[in-house]
Amino acid sequence: MDWLNAGVQGVLLGGQYALLACGLSLIFGVMRIVNLAHGVLAVLAAYLSLVLVEQGLPLWLAVVVVVPVFAALGYAVQRGLFNPALAQVGGGARGGSGGGSRGAGELAPLLVSFGVAVALTNLLQVVFSADTRKIPTGGLASAGLPLGDLSVGVLPLITLAVAVAVIAAVQLFLARTATGRAMRAVADDAGAAAMMGVDPKHMYAVATALAFATLALAGVFVGMSTQFSSGYGDLVLLFAFEAVIIGGLGSLWGTLAGGVVLGLAQTIGAQIDPQSGVLAGHLVFLAVLVVRPGGLMPRSVPA
Amino acid sequence: MSVLEVTGLEVRYGDLTAVDGVALSLAEGETLAVLGANGAGKSTLLAALAGTHLPTSGTVLLDGEPVTRLPAHRRVRRGIVLVPEGRRIFGSLTVEENLLMGRFPKRAGPWHLRAVYDMFPLVAEMKDRRGSVLSGGQQQAVAIGRALLANPRVLLLDEVSLGLAPTVVTQLYDAVRRITAEGTTVLVVEQDLDQALRVADRVQCLLGGRTVLEAQAAGLDRDTVADAYFGITRGSRTDPTEA
Amino acid sequence: MSGPAAVAPSTPPATPPTAPTVTRGGRGSWVGGGAMLLVVVLLAAVVPYAVTLGALSSLVMLFALVILGTTWNLLAGYGGMVSVGQQAYVGVGGYALIQLADAVGAPPWAAVLAAGLVGAAIALPTSYLVFRLAGGYFAIGTWVVAEVFRLVTMQIDGLGGGTGLSLSAFRGTDRVERVAFVYWFALALMVAVVLGTYLLMRSRVGLGLTAIRDDRVAASSLGVAVDRGRRLVYVAGSAGAALAGALIALSTLGVTPGSIYSVNWTAAMIFIVVVGGIGTIEGPIVGAVLYWVLQQALAPLGTWYLVVLGAVAVAVVLLAPRGLWGLAAGRYQLFPTTHHVRPLAASATVAPRTGR
Numbered sequence: 001m002d003w004l005n006a007g008v009q010g011v012l013l014g015g016q017y018a019l020l021a022c023g024l025s026l027i028f029g030v031m032r033i034v035n036l037a038h039g040v041l042a043v044l045a046a047y048l049s050l051v052l053v054e055q056g057l058p059l060w061l062a063v064v065v066v067v068p069v070f071a072a073l074g075y076a077v078q079r080g081l082f083n084p085a086l087a088q089v090g091g092g093a094r095g096g097s098g099g100g101s102r103g104a105g106e107l108a109p110l111l112v113s114f115g116v117a118v119a120l121t122n123l124l125q126v127v128f129s130a131d132t133r134k135i136p137t138g139g140l141a142s143a144g145l146p147l148g149d150l151s152v153g154v155l156p157l158i159t160l161a162v163a164v165a166v167i168a169a170v171q172l173f174l175a176r177t178a179t180g181r182a183m184r185a186v187a188d189d190a191g192a193a194a195m196m197g198v199d200p201k202h203m204y205a206v207a208t209a210l211a212f213a214t215l216a217l218a219g220v221f222v223g224m225s226t227q228f229s230s231g232y233g234d235l236v237l238l239f240a241f242e243a244v245i246i247g248g249l250g251s252l253w254g255t256l257a258g259g260v261v262l263g264l265a266q267t268i269g270a271q272i273d274p275q276s277g278v279l280a281g282h283l284v285f286l287a288v289l290v291v292r293p294g295g296l297m298p299r300s301v302p303a
Numbered sequence: 304m305s306v307l308e309v310t311g312l313e314v315r316y317g318d319l320t321a322v323d324g325v326a327l328s329l330a331e332g333e334t335l336a337v338l339g340a341n342g343a344g345k346s347t348l349l350a351a352l353a354g355t356h357l358p359t360s361g362t363v364l365l366d367g368e369p370v371t372r373l374p375a376h377r378r379v380r381r382g383i384v385l386v387p388e389g390r391r392i393f394g395s396l397t398v399e400e401n402l403l404m405g406r407f408p409k410r411a412g413p414w415h416l417r418a419v420y421d422m423f424p425l426v427a428e429m430k431d432r433r434g435s436v437l438s439g440g441q442q443q444a445v446a447i448g449r450a451l452l453a454n455p456r457v458l459l460l461d462e463v464s465l466g467l468a469p470t471v472v473t474q475l476y477d478a479v480r481r482i483t484a485e486g487t488t489v490l491v492v493e494q495d496l497d498q499a500l501r502v503a504d505r506v507q508c509l510l511g512g513r514t515v516l517e518a519q520a521a522g523l524d525r526d527t528v529a530d531a532y533f534g535i536t537r538g539s540r541t542d543p544t545e546a
Numbered sequence: 547m548s549g550p551a552a553v554a555p556s557t558p559p560a561t562p563p564t565a566p567t568v569t570r571g572g573r574g575s576w577v578g579g580g581a582m583l584l585v586v587v588l589l590a591a592v593v594p595y596a597v598t599l600g601a602l603s604s605l606v607m608l609f610a611l612v613i614l615g616t617t618w619n620l621l622a623g624y625g626g627m628v629s630v631g632q633q634a635y636v637g638v639g640g641y642a643l644i645q646l647a648d649a650v651g652a653p654p655w656a657a658v659l660a661a662g663l664v665g666a667a668i669a670l671p672t673s674y675l676v677f678r679l680a681g682g683y684f685a686i687g688t689w690v691v692a693e694v695f696r697l698v699t700m701q702i703d704g705l706g707g708g709t710g711l712s713l714s715a716f717r718g719t720d721r722v723e724r725v726a727f728v729y730w731f732a733l734a735l736m737v738a739v740v741l742g743t744y745l746l747m748r749s750r751v752g753l754g755l756t757a758i759r760d761d762r763v764a765a766s767s768l769g770v771a772v773d774r775g776r777r778l779v780y781v782a783g784s785a786g787a788a789l790a791g792a793l794i795a796l797s798t799l800g801v802t803p804g805s806i807y808s809v810n811w812t813a814a815m816i817f818i819v820v821v822g823g824i825g826t827i828e829g830p831i832v833g834a835v836l837y838w839v840l841q842q843a844l845a846p847l848g849t850w851y852l853v854v855l856g857a858v859a860v861a862v863v864l865l866a867p868r869g870l871w872g873l874a875a876g877r878y879q880l881f882p883t884t885h886h887v888r889p890l891a892a893s894a895t896v897a898p899r900t901g902r
């Protein structure tokens with residue numbers, strides 16, 4: 001019975017991880033940047049909605065405010081930080097190593113995002129202290145639906161549903177709209193896309209805006225279900241990353257599967273030994289790395 | 304007035320001057336072939352016209368308006384459309400999606416998906432395949448079709464023949480002939496002199512980034528061109544001729 | 547980004563010699579090398595008698611930072627591998643030191659060196675795991691590995707669980723004697739690591755590595771065993787992090803899993819290398835000194851200090867990607883690893899490049 005319960009909770013937890021992973025996967029797919037600030041940004045979104053709720057805003061309204069604010073932030077971060085970092089790739093940084101932007105040249109964006117992560121994590125600690133917090137949900141977080149002998153949490157269920165909806169929407173956007181098509185074209189060959197009238201810098205910023213919007217939504221769900229603090233972003237980043245890798249880097253649906261596997265590993269691990277849930281997740285991730293033949297060479301497009 | 308008017312164009316890569324004071328002009332509906340050996344500066348010239356590599360000096364006028372410093376993506380919206388060397392097909396997009404990228408600049412004109420499929424029936428058959436699985440000739444057809452869907456004011460073609468079998472090249476140049484016949488203004492860069500002469504009204508030869516020969520295509524002496532190619536002077540330079 | 551770097555070197559000779567001349571270093575290197583030697587002599591022979599014990603302990607931390615920066619630079623600057631998980635080996639080194647000194651009973655100096663070997667021994671199998679990830683994913687992958695190391699350490703009762711271990715090997719040793727020993731040992735270790743890295747970069751292996759960094763595909767086609775080279779760098783760099791971790795534990799007399807496995811070690815390494823100047827031997831030394839000075843000066847700011855650190859790193863990456871050493875010194879090298887070729891004629895050699 002407990003095992004069944006662990007299984008159900010694990011699957012539901014997977015929804016949260018998939019939602020978290022969406023933005024990481026999108027940014028990487030379009031511009032090959034691994035955004036090491038991904039986790040702390042999600043935590044920032046959680047803090048922001050916490051503040052708004054404490055100011056008396058209803059939670060849904062806080063979400064309606066935070067998500068577009070993060071989209072705008074994503075656009076600005078891309079134009080102000082990541083695009084300049086990308087412009088260095090293969091250029092100045094290490095003398096004329098030149099050549100294509102694929103390969104060893106991910107240094108500058110990676111370092112920039114890590115610097116942002118360090119600065120922001122500690123800024124959050126200065127502002128909000130290291131105490132753990134939780135977004136009040138008015139009982140939603142503890143509500144459960146009876147399912148046989150089990151009780152299925154309403155909030156995790158909503159999170160999973162939102163994750164599925166967000167993934168479907170992003171997937172449709174990439175597959176069916178002209179902008180989504182142009183985004184995939186930029187991911188393939190930014191120079192050739194520019195020859196077709198696409199401004200790669202703008203398109204990157206749109207992708208990051210979209211990624212930040214999904215990340216903010218994920219952050220709010222994390223904040224509602226988990227005791228979080230300024231340092232929680234590290235774990236969020238690792239979980240999102242593990243979901244992406246376990247899912248196989250192929251598509252966002254793969255990421256959903258990866259999130260579910262990670263969630264299951266954690267809840268079943270915790271069932272075996274309450275201290276070892278997170279470790280079990282990490283170990284499953286490493287096992288996937290070992291098992292995959294030839295390692296993982298990421299594909300360029302998440303569609 | 305010329306559609307495209309280029310004067311004193313100089314383009315550099317660091318210390319290397321790849322295009323050194325080139326001037327050219329394209330009248331409405333005209334087809335100019337730019338010829339030259341490997342490394343003559345042809346692709347660099349096109350890059351400067353398309354805005355993918357900005358020149359250090361000189362001017363590029365499109366319909367009399369300067370576009371010299373405009374970035375590539377904005378130049379396309381004005382109608383300078385490049386089919387680049389090596390095709391640069393989007394590998395993860397389907398053939399049809401590749402073509403639809405030509406509609407991204409939203410330029411009105413005679414070219415539609417249907418028209419491109421009519422011109423390249425083989426492309427129509429492959430419309431749901433991914434770009435990465437196409438043969439070189441198919442890629443070239445898609446690249447040309449993609450550029451046409453942008454309804455170019457000036458179409459720039461860079462070495463359509465590169466790495467393709469002669470029969471394929473001939474088919475592609477049949478298509479180019481039809482495009483020029485529609486009245487599209489075209490600048491072709493070629494190393495294959497025969498194909499270039501099939502479509503060109505005028506010829507301009509580059510050597511070491513400089514213009515060494517300008518001539519009407521009709522009745523052009525092949526030896527003259529060959530000499531210009533390799534920089535042999537026999538005092539037989541043809542005067543620049545007006546179109 | 548011009549500055550003195552762009553102006554100083556390469557005036558082609560007026561009359562071309564019969565063969566191109568190849569030089570490494572030059573008079574500047576000798577002068578600079580002499581200055582470095584002087585600094586080391588001062589640190590060894592004068593400083594210990596002129597400052598407080600507290601200052602000496604703090605200098606030990608500086609030496610550990612130089613080792614951390616130098617070895618992270620080996621990974622990222624020469625090997626092209628950005629690891630965000632080097633705290634794994636800082637932790638392994640710290641724990642190994644205490645186990646070797648206390649449980650095994652090795653003398654402290656031997657325990658530190660052995661801790662470095664333990665780091666290398668663990669890094670080798672780990673490399674097979676993390677090398678399955680490319681580029682940015684490698685970075686987070688190494689971080690996961692570091693987390694696994696920390697969590698596993700905390701599960702082992704013999705390693706003190708969540709509270710960690712304290713070092714008892716020095717019990718009964720006079721404090722002055724202990725601090726002085728640790729100081730001199732750390733100084734010697736730092737000099738050895740920097741020189742060792744320098745010699746590695748000058749060797750055939752080092753040149754192959756630079757080739758890997760600049761272009762992996764081309765390097766492999768030139769016959770450089772890409773994976774072997776990267777693995778060597780990963781193992782050597784991780785051994786260095788373990789040595790530093792052992793020194794830190796030796797100096798602070800203990801470890802806790804939270805702090806010895808903290809990602810802040812990697813943050814420090816990245817700051818040191820990026821701000822000092824990536825891909826040079828001198829950069830991490832400059833960066834470590836700056837980090838150390840800032841740490842002392844900004845200590846009253848508390849957490850703000852790390853906010854400033856992160857922001858400065860971002861600014862340097864974007865505005866001065868060659869770091870302080872690159873800005874100040876240009877192509878001048880104290881530790882010449884590259885050769886300067888003066889061509890026969892003054893012709894520019896431009897390699898043809900295709901699209902992208």
Ligand SMILES: Nc1ncnc2c1ncn2[C@@H]1O[C@H](COP(=O)(O)OP(=O)(O)O)[C@@H](O)[C@H]1O
Pocket residue numbers: 316319321339340341342343344345346347348896897898899900
């Ligand atoms: N990206 C580049 N970087 C440096 N030099 C280049 C680059 N592209 C071309 N060149 C050089 O510029 C000159 C002209 O090249 P290009 O325009 O490609 O000639 P063509 O197209 O006529 O073969 C050649 O000497 C070539 O080596």
Ligand SMILES: [Mg+2]
Pocket residue numbers: 345346347388462
């Ligand atoms: Mg060319």
